[in-house]
Amino acid sequence: MFSLPQKAADIRSEVENFFNESILPNNQLWHEQNQQGQAIPDIEKTIRQKAKSLGLWNMALPHLSENEPGMQLTNLEFTGVAEVLGRLEWASRIFNCHAPDVPNMELLQLFGSDAQKEQWLQPLLEAQFGSSFAMTEPQVASSDPVNLETRMVRDGDQWVIDGTKWFASNASNENCRLIIVVGVTDPEAAKSRRQSMILVPTDTPGIKVKRNLPVFNHSSASGLHPELEFTEVRVPLTNLLGEQGAGFAMGQARLGPARLHHCMRAIGECEVLISLMVKRSKERATFGKRIDEYSSTQAAISLSRIELDQCRLLVQQTAYLLDTVGNKTARKQISMIKVAVAKTYQTIADRTIQLYGARGVTNDTPAAWAFSRARAFRIYDGPDEVHLQTIARLEQQEQDETLLEHYLLNQ
Numbered sequence: 570m571f572s573l574p575q576k577a578a579d580i581r582s583e584v585e586n587f588f589n590e591s592i593l594p595n596n597q598l599w600h601e602q603n604q605q606g607q608a609i610p611d612i613e614k615t616i617r618q619k620a621k622s623l624g625l626w627n628m629a630l631p632h633l634s635e636n637e638p639g640m641q642l643t644n645l646e647f648t649g650v651a652e653v654l655g656r657l658e659w660a661s662r663i664f665n666c667h668a669p670d671v672p673n674m675e676l677l678q679l680f681g682s683d684a685q686k687e688q689w690l691q692p693l694l695e696a697q698f699g700s701s702f703a704m705t706e707p708q709v710a711s712s713d714p715v716n717l718e719t720r721m722v723r724d725g726d727q728w729v730i731d732g733t734k735w736f737a738s739n740a741s742n743e744n745c746r747l748i749i750v751v752g753v754t755d756p757e758a759a760k761s762r763r764q765s766m767i768l769v770p771t772d773t774p775g776i777k778v779k780r781n782l783p784v785f786n787h788s789s790a791s792g793l794h795p796e797l798e799f800t801e802v803r804v805p806l807t808n809l810l811g812e813q814g815a816g817f818a819m820g821q822a823r824l825g826p827a828r829l830h831h832c833m834r835a836i837g838e839c840e841v842l843i844s845l846m847v848k849r850s851k852e853r854a855t856f857g858k859r860i861d862e863y864s865s866t867q868a869a870i871s872l873s874r875i876e877l878d879q880c881r882l883l884v885q886q887t888a889y890l891l892d893t894v895g896n897k898t899a900r901k902q903i904s905m906i907k908v909a910v911a912k913t914y915q916t917i918a919d920r921t922i923q924l925y926g927a928r929g930v931t932n933d934t935p936a937a938w939a940f941s942r943a944r945a946f947r948i949y950d951g952p953d954e955v956h957l958q959t960i961a962r963l964e965q966q967e968q969d970e971t972l973l974e975h976y977l978l979n980q
């Protein structure tokens with residue numbers, strides 16, 4: 570029987586107890602406060618203080634060395650915790666384990682100067698404010714980051730930034746103080762050395778929020794995805810994050826664990842959906858039979874279980890590889906989980922909607938929201954096709970063809 574390390578089981582059960590006692594019973598209240606326009610509902614702030622005081626805080630940061638912040642869990646140890654956090658859209662924030670702040674903190678941890686860490690990482694570790702990551706642009710195909718057009722030019726002791734970004738999640742949230750902007754600093758350099766990352770405080774003159782983009786006509790106070798215009802935005806040269814020209818490589822480093830975390834949370838959400846499917850199918854009857862007696866219902870539930878457990882094993886294997894051989898060597902598995910989990914997530918959400926009938930398309934169950942998130946997940950952090958391209962290329966490189974001809978007869 571496959572089992573996770575003892576430390577992983579212990580921390581998961583601690584988080585699960587806290588989730589069951591302090592978070593889940595407040596779900597209705599959280600939604601009411603969010604609908605009243607509270608981007609960070611009061612109940613979330615209260616529970617967050619409680620989690621922090623118990624030390625259940627910053628669990629998703631990488632374990633780089635003994636002196637690093639956070640609980641220093643390995644990726645594998647975090648998998649079980651992330652599943653619990655994925656059960657509700659707002660649970661990750663309670664423990665300061667949410668995107669985009671975690672990947673942004675990770676960038677600062679990996680590449681920030683001491684001064685940048687003090688100014689930006691420390692307050693993010695304390696959740697004093699939020700952050701955003703602005704790479705995608707409306708005018709260019711941004712799944713290929715070498716297309717980016719935003720220009721970041723040196724002028725004396727400042728960088729001057731001009732360009733348009735969109736889907737910079739959280740940037741228009743009132744709590745957001747930092748945007749990590751990706752743009753072109755070296756247009757003549759080799760393609761992968763053209764971009765850099767610059768730390769831009771949200772109150773810098775020249776930043777305009779043009780609009781908040783709804784996702785499937787849904788816009789919540791906490792999930793804002795704005796379009797931003799940067800017009801002659803000036804920041805000090807010291808706001809460059811990492812090396813000039815290293816933006817592409819840093820982006821790849823950021824996305825490895827981030828994709829893993831998204832996948833693990835999605836698996837937790839799918840567990841909830843499967844449980845809700847089982848519950849619903851026992852409660853309703855049509856044409857003289859309970860819905861769970863129909864083979865189509867049994868197939869919906871069984872296939873969901875098979876597909877989800879396959880995904881979990883793949884995700885756990887990828888987490889183990891990230892811990893043992895690193896992002897670069899595990900890039901095929903990272904692409905594999907991104908495609909597999911997003912597809913499974915969408916399929917399970919779709920089956921749940923179907924079983925709940927009309928109620929399934931309302932907000933009374935988490936299924937409709939899950940479906941829209943799953944559909945978007947097939948695009949953000951890299952569209953399916955781009956990951957399939959990566960997997961196929963690596964598969965081609967890894968093939969050893971020496972003995973293959975023996976399988977082919979009559980040549």
Ligand SMILES: Cc1cc2nc3c(=O)[nH]c(=O)nc-3n(C[C@H](O)[C@H](O)[C@H](O)COP(=O)(O)OP(=O)(O)OC[C@H]3O[C@@H](n4cnc5c(N)ncnc54)[C@H](O)[C@@H]3O)c2cc1C
Pocket residue numbers: 669702703704705706709710711712713735736737738784794945948949950951952953954955958
């Ligand atoms: C909810 C949500 C949140 C997001 N949050 C952020 C964020 O915080 N920060 C940020 O910078 N961005 C964010 N994004 C943007 C996201 O990362 C991009 O949408 C994604 O990288 C794709 O870029 P694009 O939209 O420009 O699509 P394009 O690059 O234009 O691609 C469009 C389509 O073209 C096809 N395609 C592309 N390449 C290939 C290929 N190699 N082979 C075959 N087909 C291909 C695919 O069907 C693809 O979906 C978010 C997006 C969403 C939906």
